[in-house]
Amino acid sequence: MVNYYSADYIFPVSAKPIHNGIIGVDENGEIIGVYESGAKEISDKTITKHKGIITPGFINTHCHLELSHLKGKFAKGTGLIPFIEAVIGQRNANEKEVVKAMQSADSEMKRNGIVAVGDIANLAISKETKEKSSLYYHTFIEILCFEPEKAQEVFRDGLALCESFDGLPSSITPHAPYSVCKEIFRFLKQLHKPETNLLSIHNQESEEENKLYRYKSGQFIDFYRKLNRDIGFFKAQARDSIQTIVPLLPKRQPVMFVHNTYTNMKDIFFVDRFAGNVTWCLCPNANLYIENRLPKIDLFLNQDSPITLGTDSLASNDKLCILSELLTLHAHFPHLKLEDTLKWATLNGAKYLGIDHQYGSLEKGKKPGLNLISHAQGLKLSENSTVTPLI
Numbered sequence: 530m531v532n533y534y535s536a537d538y539i540f541p542v543s544a545k546p547i548h549n550g551i552i553g554v555d556e557n558g559e560i561i562g563v564y565e566s567g568a569k570e571i572s573d574k575t576i577t578k579h580k581g582i583i584t585p586g587f588i589n590t591h592c593h594l595e596l597s598h599l600k601g602k603f604a605k606g607t608g609l610i611p612f613i614e615a616v617i618g619q620r621n622a623n624e625k626e627v628v629k630a631m632q633s634a635d636s637e638m639k640r641n642g643i644v645a646v647g648d649i650a651n652l653a654i655s656k657e658t659k660e661k662s663s664l665y666y667h668t669f670i671e672i673l674c675f676e677p678e679k680a681q682e683v684f685r686d687g688l689a690l691c692e693s694f695d696g697l698p699s700s701i702t703p704h705a706p707y708s709v710c711k712e713i714f715r716f717l718k719q720l721h722k723p724e725t726n727l728l729s730i731h732n733q734e735s736e737e738e739n740k741l742y743r744y745k746s747g748q749f750i751d752f753y754r755k756l757n758r759d760i761g762f763f764k765a766q767a768r769d770s771i772q773t774i775v776p777l778l779p780k781r782q783p784v785m786f787v788h789n790t791y792t793n794m795k796d797i798f799f800v801d802r803f804a805g806n807v808t809w810c811l812c813p814n815a816n817l818y819i820e821n822r823l824p825k826i827d828l829f830l831n832q833d834s835p836i837t838l839g840t841d842s843l844a845s846n847d848k849l850c851i852l853s854e855l856l857t858l859h860a861h862f863p864h865l866k867l868e869d870t871l872k873w874a875t876l877n878g879a880k881y882l883g884i885d886h887q888y889g890s891l892e893k894g895k896k897p898g899l900n901l902i903s904h905a906q907g908l909k910l911s912e913n914s915t916v917t918p919l920i
């Protein structure tokens with residue numbers, strides 16, 4: 530049984546949008562064809578016509594399911610360090626409550642047309658939710674260790690946690706430049722085939738991170754003092770955090786830098802020169818929630834590395850919805866083209882997660898999910914645009 534759908538535009542992402550195009554999908558969600566309006570081979574078929582734009586399912590490349598129970602708990606615009614302190618203080622909760630919130634977050638993403646997720650985990654608690662979900666999850670097991678003497682033990686524990694996700698795609702990753710020491714990067718280099726271990730690193734989410742790396746000053750000094758962590762070993766690097774850690778990565782290491790709120794042109798040039806396989810993940814709604822600021826988007830338009838989108842967690846976002854991230858970007862940067870940003874929301878994320886054989890674009894043989902964006906204005910979003918998964 531094949532269902533045929535048409536809309537004002539079919540947006541394959543891998544090809545130009547098709548005005549009044551038609552798409553055929555079998556009962557397993559596999560695309561059997563994408564057609565021009567009036568194509569002869571389907572002239573006798575029943576076609577369900579929609580208003581709006583049909584796109585592939587969205588890929589959310591940055592989420593923390595584990596923090597879903599913290600929805601609405603934190604004030605907006607406090608800045609990153611007070612936000613981290615609040616998460617540390619309040620993340621512990623009753624296991625049932627955490628699991629229920631994760632399941633509800635998973636359902637919310639499905640309703641919002643998200644089909645695959647890059648999810649950060651510090652614990653094994655999300656495993657069952659992921660096993661039961663119809664969404665694809667890649668779990669990034671996150672390492673936090675700023676103390677060199679503890680690095681070996683923390684890395685070993687991280688690998689064990691990664692193994693406990695067996696059967697589910699997972700990899701081990703440093704949390705952020707301000708929360709891991711150089712030794713962690715040394716252990717990453719020693720992994721068997723590090724190029725198959727996807728990294729997802731929080732990057733320059735706050736100017737304080739740059740202050741720490743450039744001058745060993747700023748709020749992170751107090752942050753570690755309050756935690757009773759001695760960072761006497763750490764030396765000012767006289768350059769931004771990203772420029773310090775990129776040379777520590779294995780060659781050709783796939784790495785996704787997440788947030789990039791305070792990344793500047795020099796950083797991007799540096800990354801272009803030194804790193805072979807970088808993806809930039811933007812989480813605009815979380816950036817507005819925490820720092821009330823957005824990355825310098827235009828800098829990322831003029832470089833070669835792909836861009837993806839993430840929601841971050843419900844601790845720093847009112848919803849888990851990639852369309853909502855797109856709406857924020859287009860509202861703040863009206864010159865952005867939907868042809869570009871839809872690629873960020875779909876195919877680029879699928880490529881980073883290594884699942885583009887199935888997800889990310891409307892092509893024959895793929896099972897990417899099918900979203901209808903309603904209340905669009907031709908090929909543009911409007912502030913009232915909504916998303917509904919068609920299958």
Ligand SMILES: [Zn+2]
Pocket residue numbers: 591592593649731841842
């Ligand atoms: Zn995050």
